[in-house]
Amino acid sequence: MRPPDNHVHTGWSWDTPASVTMARACERAVAQGLPAIAFTEHLDFTVWGPDDRATTLGLVDRHASRHEPIDSEGYWAELTEVRERFPELRIWSGVEAGEPHLFASSVAAHLRDAPVDRILGSLHSLSDGDRLYGVGQLLYTDPDATMRRYLGEIVDMVESSDVFQVLAHVDFPRRYWPGGSHRFVEKDYEEEYRAVFRALAGTGRALEVNTSSPLASADQVRWFREEGGEAVSFGSDAHQPGAVGQRFDLAVDVVEAAGFRPGRDRFDFWRR
Numbered sequence: 297m298r299p300p301d302n303h304v305h306t307g308w309s310w311d312t313p314a315s316v317t318m319a320r321a322c323e324r325a326v327a328q329g330l331p332a333i334a335f336t337e338h339l340d341f342t343v344w345g346p347d348d349r350a351t352t353l354g355l356v357d358r359h360a361s362r363h364e365p366i367d368s369e370g371y372w373a374e375l376t377e378v379r380e381r382f383p384e385l386r387i388w389s390g391v392e393a394g395e396p397h398l399f400a401s402s403v404a405a406h407l408r409d410a411p412v413d414r415i416l417g418s419l420h421s422l423s424d425g426d427r428l429y430g431v432g433q434l435l436y437t438d439p440d441a442t443m444r445r446y447l448g449e450i451v452d453m454v455e456s457s458d459v460f461q462v463l464a465h466v467d468f469p470r471r472y473w474p475g476g477s478h479r480f481v482e483k484d485y486e487e488e489y490r491a492v493f494r495a496l497a498g499t500g501r502a503l504e505v506n507t508s509s510p511l512a513s514a515d516q517v518r519w520f521r522e523e524g525g526e527a528v529s530f531g532s533d534a535h536q537p538g539a540v541g542q543r544f545d546l547a548v549d550v551v552e553a554a555g556f557r558p559g560r561d562r563f564d565f566w567r568r
């Protein structure tokens with residue numbers, strides 16, 4: 297049984313070309329036999345308010361930022377269109393909130409105006425001085441220390457933000473690992489992973505297995521289960537239609553090997 301793809305981007309995300317439409321993503325999802333798809337566009341802030349923790353922490357800027365806000369009107373118009381055109385597919389609205397613990401007030405304001413079905417929480421950036429930098433840029437100076445700091449910051453994010461339902465790509469920096477992602481060794485960070493998984497499991501939220509990232513091992517997903525994790529979400533993190541549902545067969549094998557099974561129905565997260 298194929299799980300829903302809970303993490304898909306289209307041209308409404310600042311890092312995705314306008315040619316990547318919801319309709320093309322839906323066609324791909326149907327062709328793959330997916331029961332559901334969530335359009336989780338990037339919700340990243342380049343300006344923030346006095347009530348956001350980013351301000352309290354003295355952060356003033358993002359480094360070399362290309363981030364753009366979501367055009368909510370356009371997003372909702374296209375979503376309505378594909379819901380009519382693809383009745384066989386369940387189509388969820390969503391956002392991927394970047395550093396939601398630093399921007400709680402701004403995230404809440406966005407969601408008040410445009411509430412969505414799926415909210416992913418992601419850590420893409422860490423601070424250095426008074427700026428946020430993409431973790432890929434920080435990794436080269438000291439990958440090991442940056443990775444430990446990253447996973448520590450995720451614990452903080454999980455503990456201090458309850459806005460998201462799914463923790464996306466828990467080890468995002470491995471995508472940019474110096475010398476290639478194959479050189480990243482999960483086991484070296486088992487303790488840090490387990491701290492994240494304990495915190496996440498304590499809130500009952502889902503861990504994402506991200507299939508754009510180098511795939512999690514069954515060991516890693518099992519650590520989540522051992523720490524009390526109850527739910528797993530599958531996300532292709534597609535930024536082009538062809539990537540919707542990518543490597544889900546493999547991901548399903550990994551998640552099953554770690555002791556999770558399909559949930560209540562085919563739209564649900566997988567559960568222990």
Ligand SMILES: [Zn+2]
Pocket residue numbers: 392418420464465
């Ligand atoms: Zn992401």
Ligand SMILES: [Zn+2]
Pocket residue numbers: 303305392533
């Ligand atoms: Zn994403």
